[in-house]
Amino acid sequence: MQTFLQQVINGLSLGSIYALLALGYTMVYGIIKLINFAHGDIYMIGAFWGYYVINTYHVNFFVALISAMIISALLGMLIEVLAYRPLRHSPRITALITAIGVSYFLENGMSFLFGADTRDFPQAVAQHNYHVLGITVSNIQVLILVTAVVLMIGLQLIVQKTKMGTAMRAVAVDPEAAALVGIDPNHIISFTFGLGSALAGAAGVLIGLYYNSIDPLMGMTPGIKAFVAAVVGGIGSIPGAAIGGFVIGLLETGVQAIGLSAYKDAAVYIVLIVILVILPSGLLGKNVKEKV
Amino acid sequence: MKQTMKKVVAAAAAVMSVGIMAGCSAKFATTKGNESTGDTIKIGMNIELSGAAGGYGNQMKQGFQLAVKQINAKGGIQVGDKKMKITPVIQDNKSTTSGSASVTAQLTAKDKVSAIVGPATTNDGTAAIPNLTKASVPSVSPSATDPNYTLQKNGKVQPYVFRACFNNDLQGETAAHYADNTIKAKKVAILEDNSSDYGTGLAKAFKQAFKGTIVSTQSFQEGDKDFNALITAIKAKNVDAIYVPGYYSEAGLIIKQARQAGVDVPIIGSDGMADPKLAQIAGATNTNDIYYTTPFSTKSGETNAVAKAFMTDFKAEYSEDAPTFSALAYDSVLMIKQAIEDAKSTNSVKIANALAKIKDMPAVTGTTSVDKNHDPEKPIVIESMQNGKVVAATAVK
Numbered sequence: 001m002q003t004f005l006q007q008v009i010n011g012l013s014l015g016s017i018y019a020l021l022a023l024g025y026t027m028v029y030g031i032i033k034l035i036n037f038a039h040g041d042i043y044m045i046g047a048f049w050g051y052y053v054i055n056t057y058h059v060n061f062f063v064a065l066i067s068a069m070i071i072s073a074l075l076g077m078l079i080e081v082l083a084y085r086p087l088r089h090s091p092r093i094t095a096l097i098t099a100i101g102v103s104y105f106l107e108n109g110m111s112f113l114f115g116a117d118t119r120d121f122p123q124a125v126a127q128h129n130y131h132v133l134g135i136t137v138s139n140i141q142v143l144i145l146v147t148a149v150v151l152m153i154g155l156q157l158i159v160q161k162t163k164m165g166t167a168m169r170a171v172a173v174d175p176e177a178a179a180l181v182g183i184d185p186n187h188i189i190s191f192t193f194g195l196g197s198a199l200a201g202a203a204g205v206l207i208g209l210y211y212n213s214i215d216p217l218m219g220m221t222p223g224i225k226a227f228v229a230a231v232v233g234g235i236g237s238i239p240g241a242a243i244g245g246f247v248i249g250l251l252e253t254g255v256q257a258i259g260l261s262a263y264k265d266a267a268v269y270i271v272l273i274v275i276l277v278i279l280p281s282g283l284l285g286k287n288v289k290e291k292v
Numbered sequence: 293m294k295q296t297m298k299k300v301v302a303a304a305a306a307v308m309s310v311g312i313m314a315g316c317s318a319k320f321a322t323t324k325g326n327e328s329t330g331d332t333i334k335i336g337m338n339i340e341l342s343g344a345a346g347g348y349g350n351q352m353k354q355g356f357q358l359a360v361k362q363i364n365a366k367g368g369i370q371v372g373d374k375k376m377k378i379t380p381v382i383q384d385n386k387s388t389t390s391g392s393a394s395v396t397a398q399l400t401a402k403d404k405v406s407a408i409v410g411p412a413t414t415n416d417g418t419a420a421i422p423n424l425t426k427a428s429v430p431s432v433s434p435s436a437t438d439p440n441y442t443l444q445k446n447g448k449v450q451p452y453v454f455r456a457c458f459n460n461d462l463q464g465e466t467a468a469h470y471a472d473n474t475i476k477a478k479k480v481a482i483l484e485d486n487s488s489d490y491g492t493g494l495a496k497a498f499k500q501a502f503k504g505t506i507v508s509t510q511s512f513q514e515g516d517k518d519f520n521a522l523i524t525a526i527k528a529k530n531v532d533a534i535y536v537p538g539y540y541s542e543a544g545l546i547i548k549q550a551r552q553a554g555v556d557v558p559i560i561g562s563d564g565m566a567d568p569k570l571a572q573i574a575g576a577t578n579t580n581d582i583y584y585t586t587p588f589s590t591k592s593g594e595t596n597a598v599a600k601a602f603m604t605d606f607k608a609e610y611s612e613d614a615p616t617f618s619a620l621a622y623d624s625v626l627m628i629k630q631a632i633e634d635a636k637s638t639n640s641v642k643i644a645n646a647l648a649k650i651k652d653m654p655a656v657t658g659t660t661s662v663d664k665n666h667d668p669e670k671p672i673v674i675e676s677m678q679n680g681k682v683v684a685a686t687a688v689k
Binding site (some may be wrong): 003111118136138218252254 | 341342343344346347349350351486508510511512513515516517518520521522524525527528540541544545548552553554569572573574575
């Protein structure tokens with residue numbers, strides 16, 4: 001029982017990272033129907049930024065987290081302007097291939113500039129373990145879970161309660177009609193990229209702190225898994241992405257816990273296939289109103 | 293305009309094909325293999341500078357460059373009665389098998405190198421063999437550890453394939469004996485890196501040699517960062533030790549997460565862990581009761597003069613402690629240098645023959661001889677770490 005609860009804790013902390021990443025995928029997809037494969041690499045840039053500011057300026061963890069979110073948001077918007085905006089009216093496959101290109105560019109660019117070697121992330125928050133009913137929970141796991149939940153609630157508020165959020169939802173439903181009532185779609189799309197990338201940047205710093213190891217290729221696998229999480233939850237749906245992230249995190253942990261570690265990635269992709277066959281719009285995908 | 297363009301292209305194509313044919317006929321006219329024509333000798337490096345194994349490849353590049361720099365500073369390699377400097381040609385195979393094959397073709401056919409250092413992994417190394425054999429150019433891999441890497445399908449040795457590292461069987465067996473005799477472990481869990489032949493090969497060798505029970509064998513992939521689920525599962529099994537054949541980037545995380553989860557049993561590993569980064573990633577306070585087999589120990593400077601000089605020079609050059617992979621790449625160059633001196637020739641076939649006959653060559657990773665399977669014979673060391681520091685290095689016979 002203790003082992004089981006411990007595994008649930010493990011799954012939730014892994015899942016919160018996937019959820020943060022999945023939100024970025026889902027928001028961008030909701031608005032311009034683009035699967036932004038460079039999203040995982042923005043997460044990597046966020047982690048490297050955190051590494052840089054903590055090591056160079058000895059700032060505390062929250063400054064690193066917020067500055068990484070700002071830098072990632074700017075980078076996300078820059079990528080959108082340079083790489084995706086010129087292709088706005090091209091076939092979707094063109095933009096998709098460009099996204100893969102951007103992903104390779106970021107991965108190899110970082111390897112070229114800073115080396116492909118794994119680095120140890122500075123321990124800005126000392127780790128403590130809490131022992132509750134025989135389960136070990138570290139303060140960093142709690143921090144990740146709380147940060148992830150706070151950011152998700154914040155995102156939901158922005159999307160549902162602000163003018164910008166209303167405009168985002170309007171563009172998601174019908175960009176042309178939105179333009180007719182005076183919303184600039186380019187502006188909104190830029191904002192969406194910024195918001196999604198900020199979450200990825202935050203996930204990068206959290207992962208750096210949690211695992212203490214970052215490298216230029218760290219965004220590849222989590223990026224793909226987060227994409228699966230977004231699809232499972234219903235791509236385009238914000239609560240769906242959050243649920244999808246936790247589902248994938250718990251699934252991966254569960255598969256390893258029962259001794260099938262060799263198949264943990266396979267299990268994630270099997271779920272993807274099953275969902276696409278049985279529920280093509282994902283768990284919460286039918287809720288068109290949520291589409292952002 | 294279009295017409296002229298076409299003509300130019302056609303002419304260029306014709307010239308090129310003549311060139312290729314001329315290349316062929318020239319090749320048949322001379323002796324087998326590459327030979328240097330000028331005052332320098334070309335040594336190639338086919339290495340993983342980007343992609344999954346990029347981190348290890350770059351460390352090897354540093355070791356390679358240091359060796360070349362030092363040899364050239366002393367005037368070069370003695371070939372018969374004249375000294376020849378080394379011209380290094382370093383190419384990135386991007387951690388891909390196709391990249392490795394094409395880099396080998398380029399190095400042997402275009403650059404006409406006399407010998408090659410690399411690649412880092414068995415997979416990439418194996419992909420290079422057909423082109424090496426075709427061009428009759430030897431390669432020395434710093435870290436391709438699969439036992440069959442230097443062997444042909446029929447069990448005969450590959451004439452142009454050498455390595456500076458131990459093969460998996462030796463390391464896995466040594467670790468198993470250590471777990472049996474020194475740690476006296478009865479129950480062991482294995483966490484293997486199944487994304488490389490290295491991890492699976494070592495785990496296989498360990499399983500065959502270990503006398504106790506192996507209660508669980510789980511696997512992970514290169515690049516994984518979360519091992520909490522595996523560690524929680526192992527914790528419930530109450531093992532005496534964990535064997536982790538893999539590289540420091542993942543092994544460091546396993547150590548960190550195991551210690552934080554309260555799993556304090558000894559963790560045994562292989563030379564992929566022998567890197568100063570291991571303790572940095574795991575955190576010094578977590579790095580206790582760690583044991584791994586390695587050809588190169590930072591402690592070996594106390595007994596080995598070559599290693600001592602290497603470590604001092606490496607630190608002066610790159611301002612960090614020398615990792616094992618750099619030491620192995622450095623030794624790969626030393627082996628090629630020794631072979632060229634013994635052969636008194638820059639002909640690649642003669643170098644290959646001389647490589648196979650290396651005896652008692654002083655090297656960073658210990659006095660090295662090459663055996664009949666083109667494996668190096670040198671002392672294997674088990675290093676133990678406490679509090680993030682290597683506290684002892686025991687040589688194993």
